[in-house]
Amino acid sequence: MANVSERTALPVTIQGVAHTFDNGFQALHETDLMIQPGTFCTLLGPSGSGKTTLLRIISGLITPTEGAIIIGNRDVTNVAIQERNIGFVFQHYALFPHLSVRDNIDFPLKTRKIDKAARREKVDRVLDLVGLSHLADRMPGQISGGQQQRVAIARALVYEPDVLLLDEPLGALDRKLRQQLGAELRRIQQETGTTAVYVTHDQEEAFLLSDTVVVMDDGGIVQRGAPEKVYNHPETEFVARFLGDTNILASDLAGIRAVGGDPVELEGDGRYSLRPEDIVVVDAMGESQPAGHYALDGTVELVNFMGSSTKVTVRAGEALLHIDTHLSAEHLTQGAPVTVAWDPEAMVRLETRAPATA
Numbered sequence: 186m187a188n189v190s191e192r193t194a195l196p197v198t199i200q201g202v203a204h205t206f207d208n209g210f211q212a213l214h215e216t217d218l219m220i221q222p223g224t225f226c227t228l229l230g231p232s233g234s235g236k237t238t239l240l241r242i243i244s245g246l247i248t249p250t251e252g253a254i255i256i257g258n259r260d261v262t263n264v265a266i267q268e269r270n271i272g273f274v275f276q277h278y279a280l281f282p283h284l285s286v287r288d289n290i291d292f293p294l295k296t297r298k299i300d301k302a303a304r305r306e307k308v309d310r311v312l313d314l315v316g317l318s319h320l321a322d323r324m325p326g327q328i329s330g331g332q333q334q335r336v337a338i339a340r341a342l343v344y345e346p347d348v349l350l351l352d353e354p355l356g357a358l359d360r361k362l363r364q365q366l367g368a369e370l371r372r373i374q375q376e377t378g379t380t381a382v383y384v385t386h387d388q389e390e391a392f393l394l395s396d397t398v399v400v401m402d403d404g405g406i407v408q409r410g411a412p413e414k415v416y417n418h419p420e421t422e423f424v425a426r427f428l429g430d431t432n433i434l435a436s437d438l439a440g441i442r443a444v445g446g447d448p449v450e451l452e453g454d455g456r457y458s459l460r461p462e463d464i465v466v467v468d469a470m471g472e473s474q475p476a477g478h479y480a481l482d483g484t485v486e487l488v489n490f491m492g493s494s495t496k497v498t499v500r501a502g503e504a505l506l507h508i509d510t511h512l513s514a515e516h517l518t519q520g521a522p523v524t525v526a527w528d529p530e531a532m533v534r535l536e537t538r539a540p541a542t543a
């Protein structure tokens with residue numbers, strides 16, 4: 186589909202940005218990040234990790250104590266928010282309650298002194314984009330939360346911002362609506378070709394929406410990359426655990442053997458991440474698995490039926506392994522001896538030191 190704006194998208198460059206609040210608290214350590222034009226970039230991290238602070242710095246609501254923000258090739262570090270041509274959507278939609286849907290969306294155009302006919306055309310276009318043409322004359326109090334959030338997104342897009350910033354815009358909605366509106370948001374971003382920076386602490390949402398996921402912890406970026414890359418190749422235990430369930434195996438875990446072969450000793454003295462979906466519960470001794478896979482004997486400790494899968498906990502010596510399986514729960518009796526197996530390629534060696542923020 187054609188770009189709605191027909192303008193060239195702009196990159197956002199965060200150059201050596203750090204921020205210490207007036208009370209002396211450093212919420213952001215020196216950070217470098219390049220957001221490619223027209224891409225969807227998500228800042229993902231636990232509460233207090235500095236996501237909102239970084240987003241507000243990009244918007245101009247906060248002037249960083251160090252470093253520079255560059256949009257396109259314009260240094261906007263000291264440029265006021267209204268001069269940056271940025272669209273901002275917050276968690277709480279904050280529509281004007283006394284203005285209709287149409288007038289809410291028209292508002293930023295009115296303040297920009299654009300003539301009436303052009304405004305009407307732009308408003309109609311974004312109303313169509315967010316699928317709300319039929320509700321244009323309603324008041325915010327007469328539409329649902331999800332619809333209100335669509336109005337907020339339309340209002341942020343109507344003046345064709347160079348960059349769209351969104352801070353947990355779906356946070357107040359229920360899970361199903363979050364998924365639906367998330368998918369819609371992705372479509373809208375692709376249709377408009379706008380560079381988007383999105384904040385969430387929900388990793389599923391980050392995976393669904395993003396070209397790039399930037400994982401933050403404790404005021405810094407700990408890892409960045411395409412969703413699949415960070416999920417499959419976490420560099421640290423923090424990232425491995427934050428992006429989904431995982432097993433952390435110590436390299437001195439005893440009892441591992443190659444299927445149909447000798448005992449295996451894991452390399453090094455570090456730790457490994459192994460996702461629950463990468464482990465299979467196999468028949469006695471695991472001999473049906475390909476040679477070269479690793480096997481471990483244990484006993485079933487816990488079986489939880491989850492609907493689409495079954496979660497099994499297996500004790501193997503000191504270790505407790507969490508496994509997602511499609512085996513029917515009736516084949517897994519608590520206390521029964523089992524063998525589990527996995528492809529050694531699925532194990533990801535974790536860094537023990539803090540990673541560089543390269």
Ligand SMILES: Nc1ncnc2c1ncn2[C@@H]1O[C@H](COP(=O)(O)OP(=O)(O)OP(=O)(O)O)[C@@H](O)[C@H]1O
Nearest residue numbers: 206208210212231232233234235236237238239386
């Ligand atoms: N104005 C302020 N003065 C001092 N400290 C602040 C200020 N605003 C935020 N902080 C602190 O900076 C840290 C980062 O806050 P930030 O709002 O960026 O976190 P976040 O990652 O967005 O978290 P959440 O997921 O809860 O929204 C927190 O420890 C917070 O308490």
Ligand SMILES: [Mg+2]
Nearest residue numbers: 236237238384
């Ligand atoms: Mg926040």
